[in-house]
Amino acid sequence: MPHTYYDFFAGGGMAGFGLGPAWSCLFANDIDPKKAHSYRANHHGGAELVLQDVATLTCADIPGTADLVWASFPCQDLSLAGKGAGLAGKRSGMFKPFWQLVRDLNADGRGPKIVAVENVYGAITSNGGRDFATLAAAFSGLGYRFGAVVVDAVHFLPQSRPRFFIIGVRGDLRLPEGSIQDAPSSVWHPPALIEGQALLSSAARSRWLWWNLPVPAARNLALSDVIEEQPQGVIWHTAAETDYLLSLMTDLNRGKVDAAKQLGTRKVGTVYRRTRPDAAGVKRQRAEVRFDDVAGCLRTPSGGSSRQTIMVVEGDSVRSRLLSPREAVRLMGLPDTFILPERYNDAYKLAGDGVAVPVVRHLADAVFEPVLRRNRLALVA
Incomplete structure (x- = not known):
């Protein structure tokens, strides 16, 4: 039985390439017709893709119950090259209606087991760390235990591309042994992230996790x-x-x-x-x-x-x-x-707008799939 996921701000569906054949997409969404065309061309017609502004979607538009919600929401207002509007900006502000859908899914008894949000490194420091605190409060407020990592695609590909990932696991689920660690790692948790975590509310810090990702083998592609x-x-x-x-x-x-x-x-x-x-x-x-x-x-x-x-x-x-x-x-x-x-x-x-495929696979290997296996075993037991 495949794992299931929703893909918000899907673009060409690169997250799906990273997750691989063991995953089935129940719902995907984007607002860009050209990206939607590419998604459909590369995902067997992409019948699951809805070309629509996320702010106009409702919980009723989203079928089934997904193991994972993936969202690579717009980064322009959080980018160091942007104008500093942050989550209040027109584009990066799309996080708000997206998260309302996550809230509605939880209220409908269809809360995803895992939520993973991807953005640029600047999301950690945008607006003096207040945007990062807003993201953390969103996860904490829904009862998700969560943590963040910065993964540079250069570990896997000959491209310098550090990206910020915040990953939450529903509060009623068990975490597999070895998936978290007691302290941050110098590989995945840079100083800016450690400083940002220290400034979170006590409620958010109480649900914080330091994800334990394995260090990948040396890249062999130049x-x-x-x-x-x-x-x-x-x-x-x-x-x-x-x-x-x-x-x-x-x-x-x-x-x-x-x-x-x-x-x-x-x-x-x-x-x-x-x-x-x-x-x-x-x-x-x-x-x-x-x-x-x-x-x-x-x-x-x-x-x-x-x-x-x-x-x-x-x-x-x-x-x-x-x-x-x-x-x-x-x-x-x-x-x-x-x-x-x-x-x-x-x-x-x-x-340029996409997520690096092997980075998604690394997160799936290290976090998503172990969490899902652990909790399927728990149900059987």
């Missing part, structure tokens, strides 16, 4: 492994375009390129364009490169500066181009069988 020589959807820059990109670099970043040239081997790096103040305080566009075989965090294509560029150096040869759509979804852990949107921006947005 950025160079996912890069295509003949990509679809993008073309290599002209020499003049690459020279212009190099001209936007500071001496520090040009030095990285020069060092890569001296190696005489193929080095693959990534470049983001950012606005930085110069020595006089004047804001200028800069190109910043990294050659550590890890991509920068994928973002949505809100402007040219947010599109990641690939730079390949082989001796004196320097080539550049945009990251391809296929490379972007590979960096999220999706298989090459994943059906891509036709337009570049749609594919890049889908990837």
Whole structure:
């Protein structure tokens, strides 16, 4: 019998890829028609997907009873790159109607066994920690025992992508042995999270758990492994375009390129364009490169500066181009069988808004499935 889940703010359904075939989605929701198209293309038609604003849904729209509720609610107002509106913002404020549905499900006797909420790292510190306290109070107020972790996709994929996950287990359920620990872990609980937990209300702290996640094996996938020589959807820059990109670099970043040239081997790096103040305080566009075989965090294509560029150096040869759509979804852990949107921006947005597939699998292995197995055994006993 499969485990069951609801997928809110589902996007292309990456959480489902992470959960895998042992899980069955009873209900999914998103408001973006283009993402919904991708979800359906990659989830056997996606009959469970409802294209509708979460604020207009009611408990009656949601079928059955799910083991897990997954929600990757909008991050823009919580992001360090955002304007600081936090949970009061128009987009990240969608947490409120989502949580009302969770409350209604509990009141209807259909409270999910596990609720997992994903967002950007900035959710911990947004509004001086008050937004984190609001999330914690939501879980605590429904009687869930809960804790949070920060998992960087770089443990599994060649992409730097730290994300915040708050995971709650219904108060009447038993926790499996070894799933929690007495103190925070330096791998999963950064100082900002520890500080935020200390500032929670006494009621929330009384229900707090330090989740015990295993440290994964060393990653064996490098950025160079996912890069295509003949990509679809993008073309290599002209020499003049690459020279212009190099001209936007500071001496520090040009030095990285020069060092890569001296190696005489193929080095693959990534470049983001950012606005930085110069020595006089004047804001200028800069190109910043990294050659550590890890991509920068994928973002949505809100402007040219947010599109990641690939730079390949082989001796004196320097080539550049945009990251391809296929490379972007590979960096999220999706298989090459994943059906891509036709337009570049749609594919890049889908990837940038998604959750890394192997991170979801790690959480399922470490928390979701052990909790469900423990409580199924308890019912049998």
